[in-house]
Amino acid sequence: MKKKSILVLGAGRSSSALIKYLLAHAEGGNWHVTVGDFNVRAAEERIKGSQNGTAIRFNIEEAQSCGEVVASSDVVISLLPADFHHKVAGLCLAYGKHLFNASYVSEKMQSFDKEAKEKGLLFMNECGLDPGIDHMSAMEIIEGIKTKGGKVLSFESFTGGLIAPETDVDNPWRYKFTWNPRNVVMAGHGTAKFIQENQYKFISYQQLFSRTTPVHIPDYGNFEGYANRDSLKYMDTYGLRGVKTLLRGTLRNEGFCPAWNILVQLGCTDDSYMMENVGTMTHRDFINTFLPYDDKEMVEGKLLARFGLDGAGPEMLRLKWSGFFDTELVGLTAGTPAQVLEHILNKRWKLAPQDKDMVVMWHRFVYQLGGKAHEIQSHIIMQGDDAVDTAMAKGVGLPLGIAAKLFLEGKISQRGVCIPVSKELYGPLLEELKSLGIHASEVERALL
Structure with a gap:
């Protein structure tokens, strides 16, 4: 039987766990993994000489060579910056290839839905950590509540990429760059939208880091969360139309946001002009x-x-x-100010080789059943091994790898532009993550 071909675009800091997973399952899955990156040496470092992998130079701006690479693949997994996903999607449409990525669905990506369905293609988005595992773990709880006849009244969800307690203990931010530094510096631009106790709320960027939500996780301490840009669009996605509270956000260690807010108020995160x-x-x-x-x-x-x-x-x-x-x-x-800020921070916030990062994900549900209110708090903690095999890379890469494997095994029937909220996908995917040590701890209690 001819081997399937999986093309991974991008060999950056989030790619290590994905590529390692795909190579480990290449023999059993009967596939070959090609890793493309602008820096071919980075791709070679990820392949590590495996006979089931090939490293190539890939530049999304070189249309002809990109087309040839995509045309020779069966499945494309894009870890490129989100701004490039629509270009990859265009190539996948042109050559009839399936696409997986971990980024939010943009308007441009959504516009490909009709054509992708017509061509029988799956464009799976938001299949990483956040978005990704957060969607799937939430849907598992939501479906469980609905199955026993309950009604979800409130859902809050926060996720953050932090550093492990034993890492850089003198670092007062309790934070380092574990993914794209530019995305960290630019986080929060735009207005956050959510609903709280049946009231629509809007937080401008200038207020965002001074209006945070306290979160306590047993054994791990106190955190603070700031709202993501648009929680409202997930009402229908999660089947929560009519919910009183829906808030998704980003988690930081206590004290981070007040200090970051000073940089925001000064104008250090502005990317609109050159200094x-x-x-x-x-x-x-x-x-x-x-x-x-x-x-x-x-x-x-x-x-x-x-x-x-x-x-x-x-x-x-x-x-x-x-x-x-x-x-x-x-x-x-x-x-720009944002570029200068990123450069300064990277001198202190870059992971040292021995550093370990930590991902913290927290959900809180309030639901009604039999006239009584109940609360479920759920959290997932992941810890990295070092500066290469990070928790962030595991959280982003493993769901993508598992989803691609399930698809090649014929276990995903969806087509078009999708995110992982169907039980067909999140059921087996969460089950495999559990076998890899990534699972939720859950506590439920009755509310008076």
């Missing part, structure tokens, strides 16, 4: 550019006055630890 004098700019200069002119006051004093901070408080501690008051050169010749 002057970046080539000679120090970290300290960068912060000072956003503060009023005062030749008699130091940068620290200006910050204290601007935000009413305590000089020895947690916000200033985090900013100082990050090097924002240092006289070190930024190290770029040009950049």
Whole structure:
């Protein structure tokens, strides 16, 4: 029997677990894995000389060579930045190939639904960690509530990629970059929309990090969550039309958001213009550019006055630890504020080889059954092995790999642009994740 061909596009930090999984199952699944990346050496490092894998150079902007690579594949898994998925989808439509990715469904991607269905193609999106495992674990609980006759009244869900408790213990942010740093810096742009106790709520970017939700997880401590951009669109997806509360968000360790909010309020996350004098700019200069002119006051004093901070408080501690008051050169010749911020943070927030990250996912449901209210709290904790085999890579890559395997085994009947909320997919996928050590801990109690 001819081997199937799986094409993985992107060999970056989220790809390690996916590629390792696909190679491990290549013999049993009768497939060959091709990994394409602009940096062919990165692809080679992921393949590690496996006879079931091939590394190639891939540039999405080179249309002809891209088309040839896609045409020779059966399934394409895209780990490219989300902005490129529609280009990959266009190639998959042109050559009749199935597509999997872990990113949110964009309007452009959704526009491919009709043609994909007509051609019998599956374009599976949001099949990673968040979005992905969050959808599937939520749907399993929602369906369980409905099966016993209950009605969901409230659903809150937060997920965060953090660092393990034993990693970099002096880091006051309790955070490092475990996925695309640019996405972290740009997170939250736009207005967050959700419903809370039957009232629609909207939080602008300028307010987002000062309006957080406290979350406590037994044995792991206190966290804070900020709202994602659009929770409302998942009402129909989850079958929760009429729910009183629906809020999806991002989780951070307690104290992160107040400090990050200072950078937001200053304008450090703005990506709309290029800064002057970046080539000679120090970290300290960068912060000072956003503060009023005062030749008699130091940068620290200006910050204290601007935000009413305590000089020895947690916000200033985090900013100082990050090097924002240092006289070190930024190290770029040009950049937007967001690009400069990312570059400065990457000096402290880049995972060291021995660092371990941690993914925390938390759901809270309130449902009614027999005239009584009940609460379910569910959480998933994943911990990485090191800076390469991260929890984030496992959370993003394993669902994609399992979904592709299930599809090639003929166990997914869906076609068109989909996300993993059907029991046909989330049932066996969650079951396999459980066998790999990724499973939810759940506590239920009656509410008075």
